[in-house]
Amino acid sequence: xxxxxxxxxxxxxxxxxxxxxxxxxxxxxxxxxxxxxxxxxxxxxxxxxxxxxxxxxxxxxxxxxxxxxxxxxxxxxxxxxxxxxxxxxxxxxxxxxxxxxxxxxxxxxxxxxxxxxxxxxxxxxxxxxxxxxxxxxxxxxxxxxxxxxxxxxxxxxxxxxxxxxxxxxxxxxxxxxxxxxxxxxxxxxxxxxxxxxxxxxxxxxxxxxxxxxxxxxxxxxxxxxxxxxxxxxxxxxxxxxx
Ligand code: SAH
Numbered sequence: 545x546x547x548x549x550x551x552x553x554x555x556x557x558x559x560x561x562x563x564x565x566x567x568x569x570x571x572x573x574x575x576x577x578x579x580x581x582x583x584x585x586x587x588x589x590x591x592x593x594x595x596x597x598x599x600x601x602x603x604x605x606x607x608x609x610x611x612x613x614x615x616x617x618x619x620x621x622x623x624x625x626x627x628x629x630x631x632x633x634x635x636x637x638x639x640x641x642x643x644x645x646x647x648x649x650x651x652x653x654x655x656x657x658x659x660x661x662x663x664x665x666x667x668x669x670x671x672x673x674x675x676x677x678x679x680x681x682x683x684x685x686x687x688x689x690x691x692x693x694x695x696x697x698x699x700x701x702x703x704x705x706x707x708x709x710x711x712x713x714x715x716x717x718x719x720x721x722x723x724x725x726x727x728x729x730x731x732x733x734x735x736x737x738x739x740x741x742x743x744x745x746x747x748x749x750x751x752x753x754x755x756x757x758x759x760x761x762x763x764x765x766x767x768x769x770x771x772x773x774x775x776x777x778x779x780x781x782x783x784x785x786x
Contacts, residue, residue, distance in 0.1 A: 546646045548613035550633045552626035552653020555739030556584055560659065565651050572620035576609040581624050593617070606636045610643040625655040630676055630704055657702040660735040660763040663745050665777030667733065667765045668700055672780075677714040678705035691718055695725040700771060700780050703764040706734075707757075715764065719753040722766065726750055731767040733778045734758055747773050 549568045554560035569575060569589060575582060576595040586594065597605040609621040623631035633650050640648055661668045673694050679687060694701050706715045728751035736744040748756065750766060770781035
């Protein structure tokens with residue numbers, strides 16, 4: 545059968561990949577992905593064929609993966625974290641009608657919201673939402689609307705793509721929008737390079753987040769009105785009286 549697996553490999557550390565993902569990669573003839581992620585796993589799979597494309601060449605990468613599977617090579621397309629969260633699962637399924645013989649299977653991975661939350665404490669203990677600050681594929685006014693709605697709903701918020709060199713002020717703008725409705729002392733945190741050697745984290749307030757400089761390897765967490773800083777851990781109340 546012509547088979548394409550879309551595999552979430554987790555945040556980076558080998559032991560944070562699921563057993564299922566590992567088995568699929570071991571069984572694949574070809575591994576495709578963004579150069580940086582493929583480099584993370586390349587040395588574990590020395591005898592595979594690798595196809596990589598740099599950032600922003602996503603559709604080309606999806607087409608390459610589907611073509612490889614269509615050529616009867618069992619293919620795995622890897623994505624960081626989970627492939628269904630700002631990953632390649634959606635675009636591949638949208639493109640699949642051009643490759644009707646290819647059977648596509650999605651293998652879940654630990655997304656940055658989950659691995660980052662575990663490092664900070666328990667910030668996503670109650671209802672939460674995930675918002676990407678990248679306006680490459682989503683207009684900025686839509687992102688602003690979602691931020692305001694999240695604040696109005698008192699959701700804990702996890703921000704992906706908080707900043708890039710081209711967009712240095714998106715995090716500050718997001719914090720300013722949240723401050724229209726939220727307490728400036730709301731507990732926030734960020735985690736950088738989850739699952740890599742040099743993981744860093746920090747807790748701070750929403751007001752302080754306005755001035756904070758983070759990069760694209762960082763995931764940012766904003767508490768709800770029940771989130772506290774408990775001895776350096778970010779903890780959102782579950783609702784129990786303790
Ligand atoms: N599919 C990925 C998300 C890709 S979007 C997932 O499920 O995790 C890219 C954004 O994800 C980054 O800008 C950052 O906010 C977050 N991210 C991905 N990997 C990360 C890591 N190892 N450490 C911190 N943040 C990460």
